[in-house]
Amino acid sequence: DVKVTQSSRYLVKRTGEKVFLECVQDMDHENMFWYRQDPGLGLRLIYFSYDVKMKEKGDIPEGYSVSREKKERFSLILESASTNQTSMYLCASRALVYEQYFGPGTRLTVT
Amino acid sequence: RKEVEQDPGPFNVPEGATVAFNCTYSNSASQSFFWYRQDCRKEPKLLMSVYSSGNEDGRFTAQLNRASQYISLLIRDSKLSDSATYLCVVNARRTGGGADGLTFGKGTHLIIQP
Numbered sequence: 001d002v003k004v005t006q007s008s009r010y011l012v013k014r015t016g017e018k019v020f021l022e023c024v025q026d027m028d029h030e031n032m033f034w035y036r037q038d039p040g041l042g043l044r045l046i047y048f049s050y051d052v053k054m055k056e057k058g059d060i061p062e063g064y065s066v067s068r069e070k071k072e073r074f075s076l077i078l079e080s081a082s083t084n085q086t087s088m089y090l091c092a093s094r095a096l097v098y099e100q101y102f103g104p105g106t107r108l109t110v111t
Numbered sequence: 112r113k114e115v116e117q118d119p120g121p122f123n124v125p126e127g128a129t130v131a132f133n134c135t136y137s138n139s140a141s142q143s144f145f146w147y148r149q150d151c152r153k154e155p156k157l158l159m160s161v162y163s164s165g166n167e168d169g170r171f172t173a174q175l176n177r178a179s180q181y182i183s184l185l186i187r188d189s190k191l192s193d194s195a196t197y198l199c200v201v202n203a204r205r206t207g208g209g210a211d212g213l214t215f216g217k218g219t220h221l222i223i224q225p
Contacts, residue, residue: 035215042217043155043198090154099145100213102154 003027004103006091012109019078021106023091029101031094032074033058034066036087037105043090049074081110114138115201117216124189125224131185132219134199143202144175144182148195149218155198158184186221194223 007022025032033048035058045058047066055066063085067075074093078085091103117134124130136144144161159166161173161182172185182201186193199216 040217043215099157099160102156105154 004091004093004101006089006103006106008106009104010107010109012111013078013081014111015082017078017081017110019081019108019110021076021078021089021091021108023074023076023093023103024072025074025091025093025101026072027093027095027101028071029093029095030071032068033092033094033100034064034074034076035090035092036060037090038087046076081108083110086110114214115199115216117197117199117219119217120220120222122219122221123224124221126189126191128189129185129187130189130221131183132197132221133181133183134216134219135179135181136199136201136214137180138201139177139180141201144173145200145213146171146173146182146184147198147200147215149198150195155215158197189223191223191225194221196220 004025013019031050034046035043036046037043044060046060046064047055047058049055049068052068052071065077086109089106089108092100094100115136122130146158147155148158149155159168159171159173161175163175165174170187174183196218198218201214
């Protein structure tokens with residue numbers, strides 16, 4: 001059974017804090033993705049990675065960075081959290097074919 | 112024109128009825144199409160891929176119209192458990208190489224009423 005896990009389901013951070021969101025997949029997938037989902041805006045791609053140490057910007061990379069040191073792990077970093085980064089963050093992975101598997105999401109609140 | 116566009120709904124449908132909704136896409140070079148389902152406060156999950164010839168999976172039928180650039184989802188004999196948000200998903204090659212990216216519509220909210 002495919003599995004994508006995220007380090008936290010709920011997270012509350014203060015403005016200016018550095019935030020790490022971790023994602024792990026056990027399917028040996030090459031591609032991993034970070035999205036945020038907001039009401040009325042849908043899913044928006046922040047960053048993706050198609051191989052270890054490789055990364056590409058998605059549609060809204062500003063204020064975020066990522067790290068992929070191992071194939072199974074893809075981390076999203078908020079260098080200095082701001083209130084407009086309060087959102088649901090979803091990690092996903094997929095192999096070369098297109099079925100994309102999502103993690104359960106992290107609901108981040110920045111106060 | 113937005114890349115992937117869906118009617119947000121909500122569609123309120125009585126149990127047992129048939130419901131259909133469409134999704135339009137702007138990139139004529141798109142090759143792959145999907146419907147995902149997302150339950151409230153849960154992650155999206157693949158419902159079905161959409162093939163050129165159309166495809167059926169139980170009560171669900173998906174169709175692709177390349178000429179008009181839309182895909183559709185038909186649900187027959189709707190159940191209460193079909194209540195969810197249905198996301199239309201289209202592939203879109205991104206600049207800079209690497210993986211193709213999937214573009215998600217904002218979703219159509221479906222409510223099946225008893």
